[in-house]
Amino acid sequence: MPNCLNSHYTDFLRACATAIGQQYVLTDDFNLKIACVDWRKRYQGTALAVIRPANSDDVANIVRLCVQYGIAIVTQGGNTGLCGGATPLPIESDEYKPQIIISLQRLNRVLGVDIDNATVTVEAGCTLQEVQQAVAEVGLWFPLSLASEGTCTIGGNLSTNAGGTAVLRYGNTRDLCLGLEVVTPKGDVWCDLRGLRKNNTGYDLKHLFIGAEGTLGIITAATFKLFPIPRGQLTVLVGVSTITQAIQLLRYLQAHMGADLSGFEIMSVACMNLVAQYCSPGPSPFGDMPWPEITVLVQLDSGIEFPQLLDRMAEVLDAAQIENLTLQSIVLAHSAAQGQQFWAWREHIPLAQAAEGKNVKHDIALPISAIPDFLLSCNQRLTDEFPGIRLITFGHLGDGNLHYNVAPPLGISTALFLEQCEEEINTIVYEEVLLRNGSVSAEHGIGQLKREWLQSMKGATGLNMMRIIKQVLDPQHLFNPGKMI
């Protein structure tokens, strides 16, 4: 690096230190190494520093310095993203620019809970769990829930529009958000933290920043709507033979349990065998019976107390048999602890997969009506092309969101499998998804992982609109270069 450039960066970092304090401008190898690699250790990049502002004014000051010095910005929360969206680019990348990581972990204050309005306002660096706990303390409920909730931050949830296990009833992160505070690429603080459920005054700008993966600015705080803590909760496992039967059950339960139905997950027998083998959370809820072809996990969140909810659900499931729904086996959790055990089988699937070794993962969405045909066709194409592969299919059927993972045949090295088959498997899966108007990314985003598929999703016109919006809001292209767009 020529000396003049070197002094340019030194000047920049010194200005950052002056703005927010030397101890918050980290340039040591240890901190850089941790922040420059993604959660799945698939992406690795380079950054000049990890910068830790304390509040939105600090963030704005740093952004203005980046604009002045032409330094790119990767915003990071809990660094739990699954598509490399929060990892800086490596120097070798064509799109590489000198860049810093802005870590929002010090923006971790709960700014206020408004009980009568049922809203909470938090800074972006709060973990999801901190938000859940803060509102639970005053008797309210924030329904967003996902595996990484102890580590992921609410800013990251917003920037990737995280989904999780209760979308069926409460929607994605986007649907829960009422207001945002954003530092724009110019370094202005746009504060719109209104806790309003109706507000039709001009373009709804918050939706541009939600799900934008840090390419249009930095979300520094948000206001969310809250709900009453459910008075009764119930978890049920139902065994069915086909995906069509699972969809019939979904529609039946939506009609009879109304919006109490908050989760509707499916897990194939292959998933359950894998969990049993690698990290069984206990005895099978189905006892001595084999796991059904498809296990449906049903979650109910109700205003009714548990005993009445249990009675009602038992009645409704009895009546289902009369209405010609084919349900092989039903197990109702008779306590919260038993419900958690049922969920443990669902939640251990990714752990069991990881214990076995890497596989080719897909986070896809489809119209629910298209899922049976998708599985028929895609399973067939993959098993024809790659005999012996194992399909590990589970996910949020109620939202049309499948985690459709492909594991190598037993005895084949995962490294070899990934190297030789991943690209072709992805192509087959995404072709089958796109053929049915599905999505190549349901809840994880685009990041670095799925950029090549963006045009297939947006079309030339949509992609062009994205580009001109990006260009006009971030004309220097300093915000998260090489990600998404």
Added chain:
Amino acid sequence: MPNCLNSHYTDFLRACATAIGQQYVLTDDFNLKIACVDWRKRYQGTALAVIRPANSDDVANIVRLCVQYGIAIVTQGGNTGLCGGATPLPIESDEYKPQIIISLQRLNRVLGVDIDNATVTVEAGCTLQEVQQAVAEVGLWFPLSLASEGTCTIGGNLSTNAGGTAVLRYGNTRDLCLGLEVVTPKGDVWCDLRGLRKNNTGYDLKHLFIGAEGTLGIITAATFKLFPIPRGQLTVLVGVSTITQAIQLLRYLQAHMGADLSGFEIMSVACMNLVAQYCSPGPSPFGDMPWPEITVLVQLDSGIEFPQLLDRMAEVLDAAQIENLTLQSIVLAHSAAQGQQFWAWREHIPLAQAAEGKNVKHDIALPISAIPDFLLSCNQRLTDEFPGIRLITFGHLGDGNLHYNVAPPLGISTALFLEQCEEEINTIVYEEVLLRNGSVSAEHGIGQLKREWLQSMKGATGLNMMRIIKQVLDPQHLFNPGKMI
């Protein structure tokens, strides 16, 4: 008009006729007069023609001609908007440009209902009622509902992000929409009619067009999520003395009835007296008792059948008395017909107001927690300033949305009152709203009526972002000039 200009417009209209058929380019006085005035007859403008395309390709052709000839476009559906957003500007306006009205009423096809996916795809010119009916025919339910549903079109609902009476449970039009087809200001058709509940692939562009009041393009079709038809529905009237008691009841019912609670409306005693006087829909549901200070109308949509729902609600309301909620009087509708009678009292308020004469209307939103203080302060300021005025307050308390209307003192001419007091009343009301982080337009939009208040809502930074997005998507400013932005 100089001849060369005249022939420019003639050429343009001839090109339109060639593109979509002479009979769909209306230039007669009768059609122009109807289309150039708004629903409330508050705004009147001028247009070269009313153009009636048959489909999105027609729309794109007309848009390209408008770009070529520099003609502005006002898009119109049912022409039921309440802020003048679908009315062309008058020639006297500083922002006037030669303009056409594109009426979407021929784009009225239901393109398909996907039962297993619980979605419907419709063209923008379908009336809301046509959409409701089409999905009801296949046993599903579209919950958007508002007074003008027989006339308003779904494209207008989207462009104004219409609210209505079931937002508490199902959200605004925005929340129900999964995909859009839009003709962009360049005349491209951007089709993204995916029926997906999760799709995190790039900027969520649909949210830019929803609520944009036709200033960024023309919505030509949309995909919506649907719900099961409620198996049991129940309407209840509850009398309370104060707004704080009404809010306590809201929180109590949300906790105990869960998401079955789909509507929570309030009506002041002044509203009910007005309805009784001008257009009583029948005997008072409270019998010989006087109307309470505030009547709460509660709507429940449930997966439980009506008799069980009635029992459950009666129990929950009984328990409310034990929990120290002060409820003066309770009437449960024992049939659907009786429920409709209760709703009729609510729905007749605007009619009764119209029968009495004009008044100063406000469609405002507030954090629910701020409503008691807002009413205390704003009522006081208004009655101090304008002794004898009558406050007609009703609305969707569950969403924090009040229709806060101010009628002249008895015996004062409405024309005089509006002329002399409207501006000052608006200023007081909106000041009190903004002081509490509320919104000057909850569900009606900005249009021509509330443009001067946009900056107070968006701030300089937000307004600037709106402007640069508008500029880059519609560089000639041909889409709905003089509205919203």
